[in-house]
Amino acid sequence: MIFMLSGNKFSGPVPKSISNIYRLLLLDLSNNSLSGTEFPAFGPNSLIAYVDISSNNFSGKVTAGFARFTSMLSLSQNGFSGPLPENFSNLRMLKHLGLHDHNISGEFPAFFSQVSSLQVLNLRNNSIDGSISNDLSSLSSIQILNLSNNNLKSEIPPSLEKLTGMIDTPDVPVTLSEIFNFPVEIQHLIVNWKKSKQGLSIRNRDIYTFLDLSKNQFSGEIPHSLGGLKSLKLLNLSFNELSGKISEFW
Structure with a gap:
């Protein structure tokens, strides 16, 4: 049920047979030298809930071959590239998604708005461009949203005021x-x-509760509606192209 090999010197690909462990709930392979472009795919009815493969040497496109019960995916600090797969939207119980420090590209995925269970979304240090969709406001459980150091542009959507996880x-x-x-x-x-x-x-x-949009290309004024996010402990909008007046938010 629990398979933890983190903090060792393992290398090479992960055996595909690991996905056949039916009762596996937690898989932690972080902080090794594992590599490969095809991570083992878990069936939709697998019981796997927690997966941490961060700080390895995996490459290629990000895989979304995880179970519908998966609630935490830590895939950060590898060598993934290209756009994110749309079937991430099938992970309707996902609470924590860590994908920082890669070369993930393409426009900001609109399908994240369908994963309403998300509490943590960390995409910092990638090459994601485009604008943030108003649909992102449907993430009512989000507490930590980190999109810093990407190529996002346009204005910061006022609809972020509806992120109720940053209010209550x-x-x-x-x-x-x-x-x-x-x-x-x-x-x-x-x-x-x-x-x-x-x-x-x-x-x-x-x-x-954190909202970090720093080091992008956002323009225009800071939406006055962000003042309604009363539970925020950190709001970082530095290193953008924002202008206008600083309103009395709080």
Whole structure:
């Protein structure tokens, strides 16, 4: 049920047979030297819920061959490129998606608006362009949205005021340790804070609400509606092309 090999020196591809472990719930292969362009595909009825393959040498297009029960995917700091697959929208129970530090390209995916369960979406340090769709406001559970250091442009949509996860204090989620009755720690979420990168433990994530749109090409004024996101602990809009007046938001 639990398969953890993180922080070793494993290399080469991941055996495709790993997806045949029917009762597998948590797979942590992070911080190794694993590689390959085809990660094992899990069937839609697989029980896999937590997958962490961050900090390896995987490349090619991002795979979306995960189960419908998957709630956490940490795929960051590999060598993935190209656009994101649209069948990510089938992961209707996904709460945490980490895809930072790649060369992911194409326009900002509109299909994210269909994954209303998302609490954390981290796409920083990629090559995503286009604009943010108003449909993104349907992510009512989102607490951490990091789109920094991409090529996003146009104006910041005022509809972000509807991100209710950044307005109301969220309920404390069930932790992995409570599920498995022993300490389980997924790789920390990395955020930019005061000119440095800092990690936030998943154990304390429920107290944070972040919106980071820095280092893009957004223009126009800061929408006054962002002042309604009362639970925000960090709002980073630096290094854009914003103009106009700074309103009295709060």
